[in-house]
Amino acid sequence: MKFEEAVIEILPRSKNVKSFRFKRPDDFDFKAGQYIIVTINVAEKKTSKPFSLSSSPTEEDHIEFTKKLTGHEYSNALDSMSVGDTASISGPYGKMTFEGEYDRIVLLSGGIGITPMRSICKYCTDMKLDTDVVMICSDRTEDDMVFWKELQDMMHENRNLLVFQTLTRASEGWKGSRERINANIIEDQVPDYRTRRFFVCGPPRMVESMLEMLSQIGVPDENIKKESITGY
Ligand SMILES: Cc1cc2nc3c(=O)[nH]c(=O)nc-3n(C[C@H](O)[C@H](O)[C@H](O)COP(=O)(O)OP(=O)(O)OC[C@H]3O[C@@H](n4cnc5c(N)ncnc54)[C@H](O)[C@@H]3O)c2cc1C
Missing domain, CATH: 2.40.30.10 (Translation factors)
Structure with a gap:
């Protein structure tokens, strides 16, 4: 259209x-x-x-x-x-879509790759889906975080939503994770990752490295949907 x-x-x-x-x-x-x-x-x-x-x-x-x-x-x-x-x-x-077809999903976003993930979180929340959603967002600094307050509000409304933020160049005061999204973070935050569906969105290099990491920890290709934010 x-x-x-x-x-x-x-x-x-x-x-x-x-x-x-x-x-x-x-x-x-x-x-x-x-x-x-x-x-x-x-x-x-x-x-x-x-x-x-x-x-x-x-x-x-x-x-x-x-x-x-x-x-x-x-x-x-x-x-x-x-x-x-x-x-x-x-x-x-685009084919990186979610309509409620899986009961446990993981959303991995790098930078502005958070945009379709916000759409999916809001959809699950508004539709009151039972889908268990773990979202892991990676940004550089606190200033780069978008939708943070709104996602916190969504977490209060939707008990099935967990948002985990990591910042690779955070200020001294940041008490959260400072690592890029890696196997340790996945294993800690999503213990049942092997049987979940993954959605990955971010710059092409981030998407490639996520696919490599997920393959190394045994997530089958067919359990992953992805979108690369190309064009910078
Ligand atoms: C499926 C998909 C979804 C996307 N979703 C998002 C999204 O949600 N949010 C988002 O922000 N982006 C998104 N993007 C990326 C978006 O489409 C743009 O490509 C990106 O935002 C860069 O836009 P720009 O305004 O910098 O583009 P441009 O102005 O065209 O610049 C792009 C490139 O051209 C170069 N360039 C521009 N002007 C000049 C010049 N005069 N001389 C030399 N070089 C120049 C720049 O260095 C840069 O590398 C998405 C991309 C894809 C493929």
């Missing part, structure tokens, strides 16, 4: 991450974990980029994607948009 919609809200999420919300057309249907392609004018040329939907299919009045602001051309053009400006959107695309 292809449509043109105006921005209805822009939400700062961290120092350099913003969410862009658009009215959701009545007939726009998608699954948690999917992405859209967003076309805007960049230096008077129509330019398209893929973005995971950070909103959930249960959020009926809007769709949202969440962009890391990189200072590059497309990013700057997007960041200069105001409420009322329009973008062309097509989709949904």
